[in-house]
Amino acid sequence: MQRSLISLAVMALLGLSSGLAPLAAAATSATPAAKAVKVTTQLPRNAVPTHYAVSLVPDAANSSFSASVTIALDIKQASSSITLNAADLKFSAAAISAGPGKPVQAASKISVDDDKQTATFQFAQPLAVGSYQLKLDYTGVIGTQPTGMFSLDYQNGSEKKRALYTQFENSEARRVIPSWDEPFYKATFALEATVPAGQMAVSNMPVAATSKLADGRELVRFATSPKMSTYLLFFGLGEFERATAVEGGTELGVVTQKGSIAQAQFALDSSVAVLKEYNDYFGVKYPLPKLDNIAAPGRSQFFSAMENWGAIFTFESAILLDPRTATQSDKETSFLVAAHEMAHQWFGDLVTMAWWDDLWLNEGFASWMESRTTTRLHPEWKWELRAVGTREQAMNRDALATTHPVVQHIASVEQASQAFDSITYQKGESVIRMLENYVGDDAWRAGVRSYMARHAYGNTVSDDLWREVEKAAHKPVTAIAHDFTLKPGVPMIRVADAVCKNGQTTIALTQGEFSKDQTDKKPLSWRVPVIAQTVGGATASTIVAGGKASMTLPGCGAVLVNAGQSGYYRTLYAPKAFAALADRFAGLAAIDQLGLLSDSWSLGMAGLMPASSFLDLASRAPLDAAPQVWDQIADSLLALHYSYDGKPEQQAALDRYARKRLAPVLARIGWSKAADEAAPVANLREALIQVLGAVGDEGVVAEARRRYAAAATDKDAMPAALRRPILGVIADNADAATWEQLHAAAREEKSSMIKSELYDLLGTAKDKALAQRALELALTDEGGATEGASILNHVAGHHPDLAYDFAVSHHAQIEKKIDASSRGRYFPGLGGRSSDPAMIAKLRAYAKQYLAADAQGDTKTAIASIQYRVKLRTARLPEIDAWLSKHG
Numbered sequence: 001m002q003r004s005l006i007s008l009a010v011m012a013l014l015g016l017s018s019g020l021a022p023l024a025a026a027a028t029s030a031t032p033a034a035k036a037v038k039v040t041t042q043l044p045r046n047a048v049p050t051h052y053a054v055s056l057v058p059d060a061a062n063s064s065f066s067a068s069v070t071i072a073l074d075i076k077q078a079s080s081s082i083t084l085n086a087a088d089l090k091f092s093a094a095a096i097s098a099g100p101g102k103p104v105q106a107a108s109k110i111s112v113d114d115d116k117q118t119a120t121f122q123f124a125q126p127l128a129v130g131s132y133q134l135k136l137d138y139t140g141v142i143g144t145q146p147t148g149m150f151s152l153d154y155q156n157g158s159e160k161k162r163a164l165y166t167q168f169e170n171s172e173a174r175r176v177i178p179s180w181d182e183p184f185y186k187a188t189f190a191l192e193a194t195v196p197a198g199q200m201a202v203s204n205m206p207v208a209a210t211s212k213l214a215d216g217r218e219l220v221r222f223a224t225s226p227k228m229s230t231y232l233l234f235f236g237l238g239e240f241e242r243a244t245a246v247e248g249g250t251e252l253g254v255v256t257q258k259g260s261i262a263q264a265q266f267a268l269d270s271s272v273a274v275l276k277e278y279n280d281y282f283g284v285k286y287p288l289p290k291l292d293n294i295a296a297p298g299r300s301q302f303f304s305a306m307e308n309w310g311a312i313f314t315f316e317s318a319i320l321l322d323p324r325t326a327t328q329s330d331k332e333t334s335f336l337v338a339a340h341e342m343a344h345q346w347f348g349d350l351v352t353m354a355w356w357d358d359l360w361l362n363e364g365f366a367s368w369m370e371s372r373t374t375t376r377l378h379p380e381w382k383w384e385l386r387a388v389g390t391r392e393q394a395m396n397r398d399a400l401a402t403t404h405p406v407v408q409h410i411a412s413v414e415q416a417s418q419a420f421d422s423i424t425y426q427k428g429e430s431v432i433r434m435l436e437n438y439v440g441d442d443a444w445r446a447g448v449r450s451y452m453a454r455h456a457y458g459n460t461v462s463d464d465l466w467r468e469v470e471k472a473a474h475k476p477v478t479a480i481a482h483d484f485t486l487k488p489g490v491p492m493i494r495v496a497d498a499v500c501k502n503g504q505t506t507i508a509l510t511q512g513e514f515s516k517d518q519t520d521k522k523p524l525s526w527r528v529p530v531i532a533q534t535v536g537g538a539t540a541s542t543i544v545a546g547g548k549a550s551m552t553l554p555g556c557g558a559v560l561v562n563a564g565q566s567g568y569y570r571t572l573y574a575p576k577a578f579a580a581l582a583d584r585f586a587g588l589a590a591i592d593q594l595g596l597l598s599d600s601w602s603l604g605m606a607g608l609m610p611a612s613s614f615l616d617l618a619s620r621a622p623l624d625a626a627p628q629v630w631d632q633i634a635d636s637l638l639a640l641h642y643s644y645d646g647k648p649e650q651q652a653a654l655d656r657y658a659r660k661r662l663a664p665v666l667a668r669i670g671w672s673k674a675a676d677e678a679a680p681v682a683n684l685r686e687a688l689i690q691v692l693g694a695v696g697d698e699g700v701v702a703e704a705r706r707r708y709a710a711a712a713t714d715k716d717a718m719p720a721a722l723r724r725p726i727l728g729v730i731a732d733n734a735d736a737a738t739w740e741q742l743h744a745a746a747r748e749e750k751s752s753m754i755k756s757e758l759y760d761l762l763g764t765a766k767d768k769a770l771a772q773r774a775l776e777l778a779l780t781d782e783g784g785a786t787e788g789a790s791i792l793n794h795v796a797g798h799h800p801d802l803a804y805d806f807a808v809s810h811h812a813q814i815e816k817k818i819d820a821s822s823r824g825r826y827f828p829g830l831g832g833r834s835s836d837p838a839m840i841a842k843l844r845a846y847a848k849q850y851l852a853a854d855a856q857g858d859t860k861t862a863i864a865s866i867q868y869r870v871k872l873r874t875a876r877l878p879e880i881d882a883w884l885s886k887h888g
């Protein structure tokens, strides 16, 4: 699954990825390290399914379906009852037989447990050990949010349309098929559906046969799937179009609403390139006959794409490129999401974690593979430089007391939902990058290949992977892997002043722990692979174990630790060592400039360095530094800008500095794309326009307004590449008339994808009265059933307290607008962006009233983030003020 990109986009826009605010999606509370890994189950193990034959009859107009399933199963212990998962299903019949022609026994009693989401079928005659077929007839509900089977209504040209889709991860297959809905219970699936003529039905496997029914409808039978987990099943139905290509004997498809297929060409081309790469990398060829990617309108607050085997589901905004609006970053997103979901076809679908404890085996790997593949297949995007940002996302979360280990014990469905967080994804990815770097690419790939071959169609725990990698690498990788996946938190390497003698530099390293909110914590101990160099010299590496190490580096001069930035740790230099490095900042590799900026920002904000250290480095960045370096500086200055909210004088000083630093960079790259421009420059231009607009650059605001006003008559005024940042500045600074104009544009827009984007913009106005109007709008379904929660989320960017209070006071209405998996995180995610200490009590009261004890992890993280931000405003900003009055 790919986490919701909407919240990430909001974070980027508001500079929230810089650690001043919590990630919109957060996680569970701390669990002690190194728990024994064992497969959890919430079902009795007396029966094991082997095959499901499912017959679905959806009734889209009435938001319901009727169905029957025949489950082939083995009774392992004689019993008189069978319990499986079912949620919101009504059973009309249940019967079991030992096979065709054998006596059929109807269930004597059917009982449903709503809390446990199970159904139990009692039989008067006990069932002996052996093979059976359980046949169930039932009906269920089609929802309006992406959970179970759901409908999405959308505008297609001048017509209103409704399409159906399913979303089953982590535990929602039970809303459509009574099943052993846990990843460990793999079975084959044969699906058939009765559908209206003229609509396209899509599932994991190709259509095997279609027949016309007497009433004009069609019966579509899909081929039987390979053995797989329930959460990977998919069914979609609507007025679709499909484009295909073939790679390595597999038919690749992209499915869109009618009329949008041309916007899927880039995604289809990407799929071809990625499949070729993966068939080679994994050493096990993609095993299904086809692989579709189904693009759907609408949104989820939980996810943007899902890796159903052979039938990836992706929201339109994360896959389609509309030539009217598509930017460089849209292109990157489309490719990345495809690379992520396709990696899951192996990591997750072919080999699946035994239980949610090891979710990172799915998500950490898909995230790492997505980055690796993007770097390889689109070298012009310089994606390797994103590694530092990924690590920061993980560390911002991991340095709070409420963090958890990458591998964590999951006891319930709610906890599993909360595990889709930046520890599982971004820390997982960062740790893999470090370990791959430690053992070498070839050994790593050899380990992955034998892991895939050995466990295909099976379930695993993390140690199954370490075993294969260690065998391939002949290096003790398991011990290091355990340190970084079974212990929570961020190691910190302190670098003492360097001593240079005879052309060699000796440094002493000490391992501590980086924490944002536990300053007197006794550090945990890790074995940390460290790579270091004197600037410009050759690198050397060591393992810091037992808390200490010393390294001898060739050459003399400033010392750079974590050279290349593959290590998952913070580096804290002694003041002289930092000053020496800062003097060489302009000449460092871009990846190390990014690493140094991030470390100095976080360590400074935590009080371990002067808070102004980051500004010392930012002042030394040359105008022609890599676009990603300026991106990060802009992002951090915007974060500082927001942390000054409510302190207008100081904020004005910061804004002056930000304009002074950033405006020349925008002037250098200009508003128009140069003919030979490198791809990342386009992203930087977008970021600079937005940030300069936010820090009050009058020239940028005026130019954005001029282009916006001219767009109606001059098509060159607002080209696709500039449309989003210009609209961003316009909406941010909107007055009532402008807001109305945007609102009218949203109402009149005929494209479902652009329509959603316009409605989101209405939530981004700084003006409080307009924010209030956006909140009222969020209560309606005007922008679509999934749009309201998104508008509200955007309002929380400028007005977290207003948005949170509004959401809670309309709790029942808002809860209907989010998917079930988001319930534990959505409300805390809004309040968690506040800087007001009063929000802490509100969040506690909310959790007490609405959340089960095992669903409060995100609330605790939101509270920890507010506490950190409050401390930062009082303790750290004065240092920034002092620096600005001296250098600003």
Ligand SMILES: [Zn+2]
Residues within 6 Å of the ligand: 001, 002, 003, 307, 340, 344, 362, 363, 366
């Ligand atoms: Zn994923």
